[in-house]
Amino acid sequence: MECRDLARDLPSQPRRFLVQDINFSVERAEVLGIIGPSGAGKSTLLRLINRLDEPTNGSVLFRGQDYRSLDTATLRRSIGMVMQRAYLFPGTVAQNVAFGALQQGRTVSGSEIDELLSEVGLAGYVNRDARTLSGGEAQRVAITRALANDPEVLLLDEPTSALDEASRDSVQRLLESLIRERHLTCIWVTHSLEQARTMADRILVLEAGRIKTIGTPAEVLPRA
């Protein structure tokens, strides 16, 4: 996947860019950490890659094709996204996990859902009402829901930032193990330099909507 000259300006104020001149690529099974101060454009960048927002300039190459030539729903199924908050749908945990597959007219068997939930430490949660879950549990369901689509690239938009400390650590460990075991291609927006250092193959530093630097953790981050 490759971003080419990607830019987006404020809809109300054209020529005031939220992000601009974004050029980078991500290799298969690579984890790219994105760090930068608040308002640097990190979430905007992920939204552009998932095409939740339209770039005002540039594009994304996905499987070598300009993503504007692909069907948006198919693209989004291939580029999964986990947001800062879980935003679960009303219904059971199983219904949330099966949501993505249902959009393709595919059903997910009970055993498949069981297996996925066990993988994220939520065995036995199949019939639980999604509204009764804690923040950490809800975020695990959101991660499972995204993985159930079997995405080629997973976008993580500070998935632990809205959680309490205990949940934050456990969800972070879960993501780390999922990424390693499944060899996921990931773009992970994080506030934690430590998280970026341990998880990312490369780190992209975003500042005022532009790429400040991109490189390996050793090149980009100060020594711990």
Next chain:
Amino acid sequence: MLEHYIPNQLERGVVQCLIAALAVLGVMLLAHRRTPGLLKEISFAELRGLLQIFAVGVILAALLRGPAWTSIFVLAGMIFAAASIVRKRAKQIPHAFVLAFTAIASGAGTILAVMTATGVIPLKILTLIPVGSMVIANTMNTQSIFLDRLRGEVISHVGEIESALALGATPDTAVERYLRAAFRSSLIPAVDNIRSLGIVWIPGIMAGMVLSGASPLYAALYQFVVLATIFSSSALACFVASHLVTRRIFSTHSQLLLRA
């Protein structure tokens, strides 16, 4: 009593309006401390409403001499005005005027045409315009509630809607839950009107028919006809709007455009 002192009907009507307007102003003066600012607003609203309804009376008086088909233009004008009012309520929804006009015209137009064709509403200006105006006005209110509620639902559920989109859902699927909630809310007044008919209120048309000499039994049955027509028109308009609105609040690339 007034009849005795003012035998001329038109003059009596003006005096009756004045007394009714004074009653409103009196109550507002009494409640002035609780709702400062409303006195001025209601005074202007009263004046505006009186002039508008009087103008309608003048137009009706002129139209009554013409053929029945001319009422189509009057009803079309009403739909146009209704859509303008709905647009103001749904400012954040792009091209809300066209949306509201299409929905109200489809809802009210279809139901009024069916009712007229079957003879339920007589093809006379004297009935078509007053009944049509009631149907259009109520359909307009339903549209306003529908779009306002939908806007509120969407704005407060942006995260859920975009999560659904990010999982590959179509815009229709992503907002289905909120469309349903808006649809249901918008029809509550129309449902309650039918449910409470005769118990809580005896609506204007029945009172009018009785006052003008119709049998109270026939007037009662006809009132049900009018309310059922209003409900059908409102529901059909919302149904049409619910199918058209998704294309206005999402881009062609399934991106949510409506935000706080």
